[in-house]
Amino acid sequence: MLESWPAIADGIAGVLLVLGASLSTVAGIGLFRFPDQLSRMHAGTKPQVLGLLLVLLALAFAWRAWVWVPVLVLAWVLQMLTAPVSAHLVGRAGYRTKHLKREMLYTDELADVVASHDDQGRPAATADQRTVPQPDPTDHRGRD
Amino acid sequence: MSVLEIAGYISLALLAAGGVAAIYRIVVGPSILDRAIATDVLLIIISSALCVEMAVNHHTDNIVFVVVASVIGFVGSVTLSRFVAERRKEPVEHA
Numbered sequence: 301m302l303e304s305w306p307a308i309a310d311g312i313a314g315v316l317l318v319l320g321a322s323l324s325t326v327a328g329i330g331l332f333r334f335p336d337q338l339s340r341m342h343a344g345t346k347p348q349v350l351g352l353l354l355v356l357l358a359l360a361f362a363w364r365a366w367v368w369v370p371v372l373v374l375a376w377v378l379q380m381l382t383a384p385v386s387a388h389l390v391g392r393a394g395y396r397t398k399h400l401k402r403e404m405l406y407t408d409e410l411a412d413v414v415a416s417h418d419d420q421g422r423p424a425a426t427a428d429q430r431t432v433p434q435p436d437p438t439d440h441r442g443r444d
Numbered sequence: 445m446s447v448l449e450i451a452g453y454i455s456l457a458l459l460a461a462g463g464v465a466a467i468y469r470i471v472v473g474p475s476i477l478d479r480a481i482a483t484d485v486l487l488i489i490i491s492s493a494l495c496v497e498m499a500v501n502h503h504t505d506n507i508v509f510v511v512v513a514s515v516i517g518f519v520g521s522v523t524l525s526r527f528v529a530e531r532r533k534e535p536v537e538h539a
Contacts, residue, residue, distance in 0.1 A: 307447075314451025317496055321455035321462075324489045328465030331482055337475065344481045347462070347488050352514075355495040359507075362448065362499035368507070375511045382518030386484070386525075393525040394477045 306364070313361035320354030323347045337399040341391055348383045352376060452500035456493060463489045480524040487517045 323346050330343020356372045394400060395410060402408075466489060469482035491513040494506040 310446065310448045313499055314447045317448075317451045317455040317499060318458070320492060321458035321496065324462035324485075324492055325458045325465075326462075327485050328462030328489075331469040331485060332465040337478055337481070340469070340478060341481055344485045347485065347492065351492060352488060355492045355499075356510075359495050359499050362502065363504065368504060371507055371511065375507070375514065378511060379514040382514055386518050386521040389522050389525040390477055390480055393528045394475075397475070397477070397528060399475050399477060 309361045309364055313358040316354045316358035316361065320347070320351045320358065323351035323354070327351070336401040336404060337394045338391065339404070341387060341394075345383060345387055348379060352379050448500055452496050455496045459489050459493050459496070476524060476528060480521045484517050484521055487513055487520075 327343050327345075327347045330346070331340055334340045334343055353376055356376055360369060360372055396414070463486060466482045466486040470479050470486065473479045473482060491510045494510060498504060498506055
């Protein structure tokens with residue numbers, strides 16, 4: 301077992317490399333074919349989390365050195381922390397700029413909130429104030 | 445040719461296919477947010493290709509780029525989406 305361990309680890313690394321790379325291909329096919337922005341986001345996040353995890357695991361099996369494991373964990377943890385935030389912001393901007401196909405949504409819980417607030421994020425008092433926006437460039441409240 | 449080298453060639457072919465599709469979406473993509481998503485995918489494909497090369501050749505030269513690339517992609521897509529959200533609020537009198 302111990303004599304053949306490097307060959308076994310190389311085999312595991314090769315399988316993990318192919319699996320991780322195939323997730324990138326899947327993301328490319330999804331980016332190529334899917335019809336609107338939200339579904340393309342769904343495809344694009346596949347290699348960001350699982351694909352990178354598989355490739356980094358393959359690196360760990362190929363190197364077989366414990367000193368590099370914290371660096372690989374750091375790379376994956378950074379990706380896990382940043383991918384949801386950027387996906388949230390991109391999806392939010394895409395929703396508010398109407399880059400989605402309504403007929404593809406089964407449910408839309410955000411529509412009521414967006415419709416009942418004005419552009420500054422305050423509750424809209426009447427329908428007249430909603431239809432006539434009053435931009436105030438010095439007011440940055442509620443811009444998130 | 446070892447098992448790891450064969451797996452490396454297959455992986456690089458798969459990554460190249462995904463990269464071509466991502467570049468197509470960057471060129472065609474109707475909105476700037478589609479281009480942001482495709483650029484994120486392209487960045488992760490590039491760092492995956494670096495990982496494949498490091499695994500096949502058994503060296504650790506490029507792991508720093510793989511760590512930094514995730515942060516760079518985060519800053520890029522967050523900046524782009526903020527830019528789009530700000531542009532939306534400008535008055536459009538010439539539309």
